[in-house]
């Protein structure tokens with residue numbers, strides 16, 4: 001049943017699943033014979049990462065990083081700070097950064113700089129959604145699931161004030177919820 005705060009479903013559970021399977025097949029080819037470190041960016045990417053990694057038919061390791069962009073609600077301030085670092089050393093490793101959404105690009109550009117500095121062998125980015133219209137930093141993901149319009153979306157990991165992450169679909173909130 002549709003959550004009462006949701007105005008419209010943009011991507012159904014079935015549509016998301018098809019996109020994830022397709023990305024998984026592409027990444028299986030990319031990492032054949034390698035052992036990438038798959039890095040989930042907390043918390044939004046968790047649902048995508050667990051589904052995507054099961055669609056990747058190759059050896060891999062999982063780790064997590066949590067960064068904050070110093071903002072609550074819908075806007076980030078632009079400053080990025082590490083809240084939880086990786087447990088794994090990235091020196092010489094093939095890294096796959098998993099994002100749920102790229103918006104301004106600030107989070108990702110910060111992570112890429114850190115992993116370059118830490119001497120990763122290769123860095124690729126997969127994002128479920130790309131909101132290109134909002135980009136501030138010039139940056140492109142290597143693998144993109146869905147190009148989304150400039151709307152604030154929730155569900156399948158994405159929140160508004162920590163709510164709605166557990167919705168199995170991706171949708172748009174009714175305006176009265178955040179006004």
Ligand SMILES: O=P(O)(O)OC[C@H]1O[C@H](OP(=O)(O)OP(=O)(O)O)[C@H](O)[C@@H]1O
Nearest residue numbers: 042043044069101102103104105106107
């Ligand atoms: O391209 P950007 O403008 O940097 O925005 C993208 C980032 O913002 C969201 O995370 P958020 O900081 O909301 O944390 P969360 O994943 O814990 O919800 C999202 O999961 C990305 O990590």
Ligand code: HPA
Nearest residue numbers: 103151152153154158159
């Ligand atoms: O559209 C969004 N929804 C939730 N979190 C986000 N972080 C960046 N863009 C979004």
